[in-house]
Amino acid sequence: MKRRNFLTAMSIAGLTGIIKPETVLAEEKKNKKAIKPINDRTYWYQLLYKIANPVVSNLAAGTLVKNMPLVTSPTFDSRSPKVSYLEAVGRTYAGIAPWLALPDDDTDEGKLRKKMRVEAVKGLDNCFANGSPDQLTFNRDAQPIVDAAYLAHAFLRAPKALWEPLKVETKQSIIASFKSLRNRKPFKSNWLLFGSITEAFLLTVGEDIDKERLNEGIVKLNEWYKGDGWYGDGPNLAFDYYNSFVIHPMMVDTLAVLVKHQMIEPAKYELALKRMQRYAVGQERMISPEGTFPPIGRSITYRTSAFQVLSQVALMNKLPKGINPAQVRCALTLVKKNMYDVKGTFDDKGWLQLGFCGHQPEIADYYTSTGSLYMATLSFLPLGLPATDPFWSAPFAEWTAKKAWSAKSFPKDYHVDY
Structure with a gap:
């Protein structure tokens, strides 16, 4: 029997040897499904949907509290962990808002975007309804000051998509919830801007x-400005990503509201924008040739939201001279692949897990829980640009560090005095 099997194998091997390689390759191609590479925009919107969908779809179904795992840092403090639900909502909506603001179309992306927008509005109607199992809590702890601000930022970024379609009673409940926070003072830090942007939103809706x-927030942060695009987080400089998580985006967008309502001179807004652009220069240069960035400071479990400033400046079509949109897209795409394609980033139900690159709960700060992690969506703001925009349509371009470490010409860098 062994001899017969051996001879059979030898016969098959002999036949294979006389088959032309082209024939074998053609057969392999026929039997294998061709994997079509996706472009950067498709990768981005599919990834954003993957991150945000567990929050948005569960909120629409009234099952966020039921289904969102409530995982906290090993050093979690005495605050109620239930604030995590509000964190998940505010942060997710702030990141998806520009994408949801795009007009409907019949593309695969357009259909997915419309689905998420419809569910996002339904979810807000649900979680601000009395008696809802997902009703959000604003009446205790200081944390709601933070995530009311992110929700307010979402409404400023996409008023027609996320604010105007809401039920009248939902709008009234949101306004009342935001005003209820006035009995609590923000800490003397970046938190002051949470109060500023929430009030700025109320101004836009006639309240x-x-x-x-x-x-x-505007006054104190300007007092704490340290130069070269960096604000202090309080009187001192903190070498972390809070200039991007909070300070520049909320400062600029609050000032934009005040300019529109003729409450400040446009020059104040222009100065803040120039400072944000300068900070964006540093952000772009911090992305290594390999698509990594330094895990510095606290709150690094917020992952790619460290690049909210660079993302927002790109969304605004205000990238500084010397940085073209395509190089930002290509750099951030590689960062996202390095960060979100790592095992452990998501649990088996698709929820983000505590960590920087993968599952690393030990690095989570004392205020961090599952909902906190959805700050990650803030690096997806350029999806608010249409697919025809050069950010998406221009060919691959190398970013500064990739040029520098390839012995290619790249722009020099100098500090600024504003």
Whole structure:
């Protein structure tokens, strides 16, 4: 029997040897499904959908509290972990807002975007309804000051997509919830801008505002400005990503509202924008040739939201001279692949897990829980640009560090005095 099997094998081997290689390759191609590479935009919107969908779809179904795993840092403090649900909502919506603001179309992306937008609006109607199992809580702890601000930022970024379609009673509930936070003072840090942008949103919908709360963040952060695009997070400089997580985006967007309402001179907005652009220069240069970036400072479990400034400046079509949109797209695409394609980033139900690159719960700060992680969506803001925009349509371009470490010409860098 062994001899017969051996001879059979030898016969097959002999036949294979006389088959032309081209024939074998053609047969392999026929039997294998061709994997079509996806372009950068497709990768981005599919990844954003993967990240945001567990939050948005569960909120629409009234099952966010039921299904979102409530995992906290090993050093989690005494605050109620239930604030995590509000964190997940505010942060997710702030990141998906520009994408949802695009008009409908019949592409695969357009259909997915419309689905998420419809569910996002339904979810807000649900979680602000009395008696809802997902009703959000604003009446205790200081944390709601933070995530009301991110939700307000979402409404500023996509008023027609996320604010105008809401039920009247939902709008009234949101306004009342935001105003209820006035009985709690933000900490003397980047938190002051949470109060500012929330009041700025209330101004846009014709509500009475707390002028002191509106202005305090702007005044104090300008007092704490350290130069060359860096604000202090309080009186001192913190070498972390809070200039991107919070300070520049909320400062610029709050000032934009005040300019529109003729409450400040446009020059104040222009100065803040120039500072944000300068910070964006540093961000682009921090992306290594391999598509990595330094894990510095606290809150690194917020992952790619470290690049909210670079993403927002790209969305605004305000990238500084010397940085073309395609190089930002290509750099950030590689960063996302390095970060989100790593095992352990998502659990088996698709929820983000504590970590920087993969599952690393030990690095989560004392205020971090599952909902906190959805700051990650803030690096996807350029999806608010149409597919025809050069950010998406231009060919591959190398970013600064990739040029520099390839012995190619790249722009020199100098500090600025504003």
